[in-house]
Amino acid sequence: MGRAKLPRKSTNIDMTAMCDVAFLLLSFFILATKTKPPEAVAVLPPSSVSTRVAKEEAIMVTLTKDGKVFLMLGDKAHKDAIIEDINSSRQLNLTPAEMAKLKKLDFIGVPLNMLKGSLDLSEPIKPENMPGIPCGDSTNNELVDWVRSVSNSYKGESLENLNLCVKGDNLAKYPAYKNIKSAFKKNDIFKFKVVTNPEGVPADSELARNPPAPAK
C-alpha cells in the first residue's frame, strides 16, 4: 500500500510583517509618551483619591522634603507680568538682560537678595544647591511677595483662572506647608490645589458605597 506522502513544509516564516508591526508599535509608544516637564527637584507627592487631573499650566509651589520652597511660573501668559511686578515692587533693579534671563528660568529657588547675583553667574546654580525661597514665619516670608505679584498679574481677571498648586514631598514637615498656606492667605487667596498621586478608593469605605456624582 502506498502511503500518501505529506509534502515537507518549510519552517521559515517571513518575519518582515512582524518586524514592521513591532517597530510601528515601538515608534508609536515613543512618540505618544509625554515627557515630564522639568522639575526643580525630585518631589514625591502624597496620594489621594481625588480624580481631578492636575492642569499643566500652573503656578506651582514646590516644597521639598528638607523644607525648601521653589516656585515654578508655569503660566506662560502671566509669567512676564509677574516678573516685572516683583522687579518693581521689591526694587530689584534688574537689567533688561537679567529680566530676560529670569523669564527663561524654569523655576526660582533663591531669595530675592540673591536673585540679581545668581542671574549674573555664568554657570547657573544647581537646583540641589539652591537655598529655596525664604518662606518662614511672618518676618521672613518672601513667598508672600511672589504670590502678591502673581495675584497682581491677574488683576482684572477672575481669580478662578489662577491655577495655584502646591506640590509637596511626603516627608516635608507640616509647619513648612502651613507657612505656604499663610503666604496665600495673606494675599487673600483661599483656593488652591494640592498635587497628589492618584490612588484607588478603598473598598468598604463610605466613598466606595456612595460615589459622588462626577464633577462637571
Place this chain on the structure above:
Amino acid sequence: MAEMDTSSGGGHKKGPGVKKAKKMSTRVDLTPMVDLGFLLITFFVFTTTMSQPTAMAMNEPKDDPDNQLKVKNSGVMTLLLGKDDQVYYYYGELVDPNTQFKGSNFKEIRQLIADKRNATPMGDLMYIIKADKESTFKNAIDILDEMTISNVPPGHYAEVDMSEGEAKLIKMTEDANGIK
C-alpha cells in the same frame, strides 16, 4: 564585421574556465530584529509610569476672629496628627485627658471617622484637624483624604492650630510610647 561590446563593466565575456558569480538571496532573517523590537516595546511599556498627577482642591477659610463658627460639643471629633504617622483623637471638649485622649493610626482612624459620622446628626458633625509640628505634609493630606473617603461633606471639617496643651499631651504620649 567587428562588434562593439556596449555593456559596461563586468560584461566581459567569460571564458570557459570562469565560474559565474553565485546569485545571493536578498532575504535576510528578520527574527533577531523582531526580537529586538519587542524587547524594546516591553522595556518601554514597563518603565513608563502612567501616572497623571491629580489635584486636590483646597478651600481655606478666611481668618476672622469675630465670626467664629460655634459647634456643638457632642458633634465634635478632634483629630491630632503626631510624629511618625500617629493620629490622636478625642470627642467633644478635652476635659480629662486620661480618659478622653486616645491614640490611633491612619489605618484605624478611618473606621473611627465613619463611626462618628454615622452616630452624629449631620448638622452637628464637625471634625477638627490639628497637625503637630512634627507631623508631615503627607499626614495633613492623608487626613483630608480620609474625610473624602468617609464622605464627610466639605464644611464639616476644618484645620485648626494646635494649642500648647495638646502639643504637650502628644509629646508626653509619644515619649511614653517610645515614638521617636
